[in-house]
Amino acid sequence: MDGVVICRICGQGWTGAAPGDRCPTGDGGVLIAQAVHEKFFSDSFIGRAVAGKYVIIGKLGEGGFGSVYRAIQEPVGRTVAVKVIASGEANDEELRGRFFREARVVSKLSNRATVTLHDYGEDDDGTLFMVFEFIAGRLLADLIAEGPMAPARVVGLVQQVLGACAEAHELGLVHRDLKPGNIMVSEGALGTEEVKVLDFGIAKVQNPDGMDDVRTREGVVLGTPRYMSPEQSQDARLDGRSDLYAMGIILYEMLVGRPPFEGDVPFDILLAHI
Template identity: 40%
Template sequence: MQTLGRYRIEGLLGEGAMAEVYRAHDPDIGRAVAVKILKPDFARDADLEARFLREARAAGALSHQNIATIYDAGEASGVAYIAMELVEGQPLDALLAAQGRLPYERVLSIARQLADALAYAHRAGIVHRDVKPSNILVTADGRQVKLVDFGVARLGEADAGQLGRTHAGQLVGTPRYMSPEQALGLPVDHRADLFSLGVVLYEMMTGKVAFPGTGLATIAIQIAQERVEPVGRIVGDCPPGLSFIIDKLLSKKPEARFQDGTQLVAALDREIGQAKEAEPTRRGLPLRVKLPLALATVTAIALAGSIVPILDRQESALDRMAVVSGETIASFVTSNAAVLAADNAGLPAEQQDWTPLQAFVAAAARDANVREIVVADANGTVRAATDPRRVGTPYAAPSSEPPFGGDATQATDRGRGPGIRFVRPIDYAGIEFGRVDLVLKRTALDGAVAQARTMLALLAGIVMLAVLGVGYLSGALVARPLRRLRSALVEAAGSGFALRISHRRRDEFGAVFDAFNKTAEAMETRLSAAPVASVPDLRATCVVARAA
């Protein structure tokens, strides 16, 4: 076959039980399409062919990003065909065969897209009735899925008496993915699609089929009566919320499942969006701000209460060191000045020689820590000084200088910088020959104090930043699970507790979430408690299976 109607056939893409799918080109609009035609055995059945076209045209009214679009349906050269969107990618069953199972994040993404597609189709009154991995195409980039093959779908309830079977007497849908009502040949509605989707999600999450029977009768019995092995027993990374969604979808009774695709979409959105949920409006500051502020305030008070005394003690210790050092230098200068001054004692004024004393003072003044030295004789006349202009002038003892420590005082700046003054008498052999006035610079002392303050302030700043950071992160870590719990509690009443909190926490919040899930399970069971309908006679199941 080279052409079919206006379509140029390019090659076989695949085939199913009833139809074959070809890659084709539509020259009218210049695009590649997929053309599906009934196999010859089925094409000879006029009623089946008419239904094939009728239901294709009904499905062609659907326009959704996760449903392969049907462009055209008709008959050419005696062959019924459907021209639809060509999806470049692979079927989900091929992807599962290659990977075994999918990460739960990807399962959620695919589930969300399929649920939205089914919700859209159901609102249009169309039930797919054959949701299975081979009817789900994954695009080449892996980000999007397309639901295909509405060939067994029905529009509304027009043919309610034939919902369970095709005209050829075969069960509608693939046995392993059927709902219990399909397997038992009972009337079905859109909730059958949700059950089938649950079977697909189970397989994606676990890598195993939900109903592993080998014969049609066995599979039908498993679907109708047996509970599947819980997902959590097979894999350890399935969140409780997703496990709950799958379990609910696989409920035997339609009324126990999600009642429509919209509810399922909401449940999946809640599961996907937990981490991204917007912070609700509240009064006051959020916890992740209040907690670091509280910690920072307490830390600031503690730092202030400890740093101030430390600085005071350190400054006092440095002052004592400066006094001890100054007294040592003053004693050295005084002892040497005493020897030199004693040489002039008792000599007439014209015979006294104070030159050696001035030379000693000049040499001592070379010390970087010495600001000034003045040596006066017993008569109060300056005999040596770092400022030679003062030699021969009367010595005036400083007054009104505040004490510094010991008998030292704080020397007036006088444009030469702050200093520490030490005044010592010149004693030699028990006789006082005058006094020494020594002023040491306090630049090094003030620098050491300033450096200590800077280091402590820097340390305090680092501590405050660390506390703020830890406080913010702690607040965020606490606020997020609280937000999830609050959201779950708010939504619980509206959903009849039909939700679970997914988590992997092993802390106290994990225990709280587990307790919520147990409570939700108990409440849901209690709220939905009703007389259990009797399970249809298994003989009916076997009859259906044999008829297939």
């Protein structure tokens, strides 16, 4: 049944309509492609209009701090990426506090290499959400998987990431999860490669006195072992230098085609960094 779209509320199929349209029955349901409906039926966010205007049409992945979806912003029809934290998790007061504090800081980032935050807030049911620009490109991780990269290309990409980090650090924001899977590379208007740093979702905000704003439970270390600095793996105080350490690991991996420390056990990788 090519061209069939399904209502996420009543489950009825329709032809002659497009994904993102509202159900002709008037029940308010959003129509999604049949294949998407079958694949993501168990995902309650697919087809939902977050904040009444960001219509979720597909899942992009899991971030360090919630799930990320592709959505259409009504009524303008703009494609965006929406990160959500379900209402059950959002009841955690520590998490809520960290979410809003970080969103306020991330909203101030304006570097061309930083993904733009358009909106954030809390839906009627308690779901927390951030709305980012949607980037069409390839993850740096996929480019690295093709083999070592030319030094000149590496320099051009790394310079852009460092520019994004410099602005964030000036605002007291430490990314904490820089890795090839959080760096998107797309083609610019002049055919050059442009970088976007994604997922400030587990970022840490530093207070004006230089002390970390600790919003994680004791004993829980957030990040990706392959790229974590020694101080981060030991849950010690962090600043922008932890991001620079991660960039050193990424730089090595771009040039060589593999990270300096590998292993099947995350703890062993953490020890190798110390």
